[in-house]
Amino acid sequence: MYRLLIVDDEPIIVESLLDLFEKKSLDLEVYGVFSSSAALQVLDEMKIDIVLTDIQMPGMNGLELHKQIIASWPWCRVIFLTGYDDFSYIQSAVRNGTVDYLLKMEGNEVIVQAIEKAIADLNNAIEVEQLIARSREQTLQIEPFMRKELLWGLMQSNNSKPSGLGQQFADLHIPLDASKHVITVIGRIDQWRESTNSFDKSLFLFAIQNIARDYFQTHTHFESFDFSDKSKIAWLLQPIDKYMQTNRVEETTDWKRVLTFIKGAVETIQMAVKKLLNIKISFAIATVSRPWSELPEQAELLNLMLGRGLGLGEELLLLEQPDWSLAYDVDHHLLRKAIKQMPFMQEMLENGQQAVFFGAYEELMHLAGSVSGHKERVRSEIYFTWVSIFLSYLNRWQSTEQLAEQFPLARITMLDYTNNWQEVTDYFYQLATLLFAERETNQGSQEQDVITQVQHYVQKNIAGDVSLNRIAEVVGHNPSYLSRLYKNVTGNSISEHISEIKINKIKELLQENRLKTSEIAKAVGFLSEQSFYRFFRKATQLTPQEFREKMQK
Template sequence: MYRMLIVDDEAIIVEGLTETIAQSDYPLELHQAYDGEEALDIARKLRIDIVLTDIQMPEMDGTRLQREIVRLWPRCKVIFLTGYNDFSYIQSSIRGGAVDYVLKTEGDEPILAALAKSIALIDEEMTYDRLIVGAREQMKAALPVLRKEYMSSLLAGDPPSAGSRRAQFAELGLPFEADRPVLAAIGRIDKWRDDIAGGDKALFRYSVDNIFREFFSRDFVLFQLPGEHERLVWLMQPGDGKFAAAFAPGAEGDGLQAYMLGMLESVQSACSQYLQLALSFVVASGPCSWEALPAKYDSLSALFERGLGLGSEMLLSDERFAEGSDRQARAKVKRIRLLDQYLAQKDREKFFRLFDDIAASVEGAPSLHSGLPLEAFFELTAIFVSHMNRLDAFAALGAGGQPSKLYAIHEHASWAEAAAYFRQTAERLFERMSDESETETNEVVDRVYQYVQDNIAGDLSLNRLSDHVYLTPFYLSRLFKAKSGQSISDYITSERVELAKRLLAESHLKIHEVGMSVGYDSAPYFTRFFKKATKLTPQEYRDSLKKI
C-alpha cells in the first residue's frame, strides 16, 4: 500500500483527480490538500510516498512544497501538474527531483502513466533483495551483540524448540549444534586490583576470555557471555576429538570432569600470573541438553553463594552436589522473572504453563514462612504489584479480590492457597487487559462513528479523523477495519449515500444543495459519486421515487 497526497488550490481538481485515481487498480491510500501549507502539515504527520501537486499555488508553490516534503521523506516521488507549458518550470522541477511533469490539459492518461512510473521507481528502490542485503549488512555489524542477547535468552529459562534453535545458530553464526548437549562453566573475578579503573574492567574480562580460549579452544568450540553479578559464562561443545563420545546420549564422561578441573586450574594460574587477578570457577560435572541449561546454570550459580563458593580462587564441580528435588525447585523458582515478561506480552499460555510448573515445584516445602515459598511469594508479589499498578487494577480487585493477600503472607494458610490466589489474580489481570483493549477499541470506533455523523458535510479525511481520536492514521485505519469489518472510507461513503438518498426523497433541495449537504461542493463530482454508488444519477433516483 502506497500513500499518495493530491494537492491543488482548486477543490474540483483535487476531487476529480481523487476519483480518477481511486478507480485505478493501484494499491493507494489517498489524501487531499488544498494548498501547500495543508499538504506540508499532512506530510509532517504521515509518511508520504507519492505527491501529485499543482506547481503554481499561492503562498507555497509546488517546487517549494517538493523541497520541504523530500526533506521529510527523501524517497517520496513528486509529480507536477500545471496549466502552463513553461520550460523554466519543467527545468526547475526536474532539477528538484520530480518524477514527471504533466499538463492539466493532457487529461487522465499521462497522470496515470506518471503514477505508474512513480510506483515502479519505489518498487525498484525497495525490492526484497535490496532490503535483505541491507539488513544482513547491518546484522553483520551487530552480530556480537545479537549473539550475546540470544545466548542470554537461552540461559534465562525459556528455551525454543530444537528447530528454532538450529535456525538461530545458523543465522547468528554460532558454532553450536542444536541437538547436541552443552557444557557450562562459570567464572568469577574474586577481587579487582586497586589500580583497575571501572572503564578497564571490560578489557580485563576480555583478557580472561582469551586465556580461557588458549586452554580450551583446541578441544572445544565455545562461546562466552556475561552472567549475573558480573560473572563470566562459557558454553562449550566438543569438536570431533577425544571428548566427542562424552557428549553422546548415556555417556559416562570419559575423563571429561578431571580434564575440565585440571584445565581450569591452569586458567586460574595464568590469570594470577599475567593479569594479577584471582578467579574462582564452577563447572558442570557433565554436559546437559539445551532445555536443561537454565536449571544447570542456576544450580552452578548457586555454588558461588554458599559454603566453599564464598571463598577465593575456589574450583568446584557440581558433582558433589546432588541434583535433588530441592535444587530443581530452586532452579524453577529462579525463572519467576519470566512471568513478568509473559504478563507484559499478554501471553496467557506461556504464563500459566510456567506458573503451574513453579507452583508445583514449591508445593512440597515444609513451611510457607521459610525457604523457597517465602522467596517465591514475594517475587510474585513484586511482579503482580507492578502490573496491577500499571493497569490501575487495585480498585477493581478490591471489590472481591482481597488485595491484602497480595502482600501479606500470613493471610494464607498454605503454599497451595497462596498459589491459588496468585493464579486467580493472574486470570483477572489477563481478563482486565483483554477487556481494557476491547473497551478502548470500542470507544475509538464509536467516536469515529459519531464524528462522521456530526460532520457529514465537513472534512472527513483520515488525517482529520486520526487527529480527533489521537491515533496515527495508519493505526486508526487498521483498528477501525478490524473492529467494524469495513474501511473508514467505505463507512463514510455509505453514510453519505444514505443521507443523500433521504434528502433526495424527503426534501425539496436542489441536486447541488444535496451534494453540499453530504460534503461535495462540486455538483458534477457529487453526481459521479452518487451514480457510482447507486447506478443512478441523483435526478434519476429522485424521479424513480415519484413512480412508486
C-alpha cells in the same frame, strides 16, 4: 497500503483525479489539496508515498515543493503533471530518480500507469531480499550482544530444540555444536581495583577473555560472555574433533582427557590474569559434559558453588562433584527454573497472554506443591512474589473497586501457604482469570469508545474536514492504526462510514426541499457541485434532482 497526495490549484482537476482513483482498485489512500502550502501541511502530519503535483502553481511551484517533499520523505515518488511540454524545466528534478513527468493532455490512463509504476518502484524498494541484506549488515554490528543474549538465555532456561538452536548458532557465528555435549566454566572476579569504573571493567573482561582464548583455542571450540553486572564470566566449551576419537558420552577416555586439559588451562588462566592484570579470579569448573538441555542445571550449580562455603574465598578452583545428582536435586532445580519464569509470567499477565500464562502457572504451582521438608520455604518465596506481582498489577491498572465486589482481595496476604498450598494455587488462579477477563472487557470498551468518537466527529463535522488524518488527530491515534481498528470492530472502513453519513444527510436535505443542490453540496463538504453529483449518482443511481422528484411523488 500506500498514500497518494494530489496537488493542483485547479479544484476541478483535483476532484476529477480523486474520482478517477476512487474507481481504480490500486489499494491507495488518496488525498487532494489545492496548493503547495496545503500539501506541506499534509506532509507534516502524515507519511505520503506518492505525490501527483502540478508544476505551475501560485506561490511555491511544483519543483520547490519537490525539494520539501524529499527532505521529509526521501522515498516518496513525485509525479509532475503539467500542461507545459518543457522537459528542460524539470530535468534537474528528474535526475533525482524518484520523479516522473506527465502532460495533462496525455489522458487518465497514462496517469494511472504512472501511479502503478510508482507503486511498483516502492514495492521494489522494500523487497524482502534487500531488507534481509540490510538486517544482516546491522546484525554484524550487534552480533556480540545477540550471542550473549542467546547463550545467557540458554543458561537460564533452555527452551530451544537442538535443530533450531543449531541454526541460531550458525546465524550468529557461534563456533559450537547444538547436537553435542557442552562443558561449562564460570569465572568470578574476586575483587575489582578501587575506582574501577564500568568502562574499565569492560576492558579488563575483554583482556581476561583474550587470555583465556590463547589457552583454550588449541583444544576446544568455545564462546564466552560476562554477566552478573560484569562480575562473572561464563565459558561454554566443546573439544575440537581431532582430539576426539569418539563422540560418546562424557565417561569415555577422550572426554576425560579433554576435561583434564580444561582444568589445567583454567589454572594457567588464573595465574596469567593475576600476573598480567593484577586481578584475582576464581573458577568453578564442570567435571562432566552435559547436553544443552541440562546447561541451566549445571550453570546454577557452578554459581551456587561460588556463592557459599568454600566459594566465598579468593583465587579458588572449585570442581563440580563427579556425581552431580548427589550435589544437586533435580526436582529442586526444576522448581528454581520455574521460579525464574515469574517475571516473564508477569509480562504475560500484563500483555493478555492468557494460555501461555496459565500453562507456566500450573507447572510452577504443581512443582511447589510437591516440595517437602526444609524446601517448603520456597513456597513462601513463590507466594509473596505472586502477592507483589498481583498488587503491582492492581495498583497500576486501578483494577480494585469493581473486582473487590466479586473477589476477596483482602485475603491476598493472609493465605496459609505453609499448610494449604492448594488454596493458594486456586486463589491466584481465580484472581488471574478475573484480571484477564477484565482486561478483555476494558479493551473492547476502549475500542468501542474510539469508534464512538470517530462516528460522533464525522456526524458533527460532515461539512468540514473528515479526512482520515484529521479524524486520527481528534481521537489521538495513528491514521493507519485507526483505519485498521475501525475496520476490525465495525466491518466497514471509515471512508465507507463517511459516505453513508453523507448520503443520509443529502437525502434528508433533498427531501426537505429547502436548499439548492449547490447549497447541499457545500453542507456535506464537497468542494464542487460536479463532484457532489458524481458521488450521489454513484451511490443511488439517481441525480439529486431525480431523487428529489421521486420523493415528492
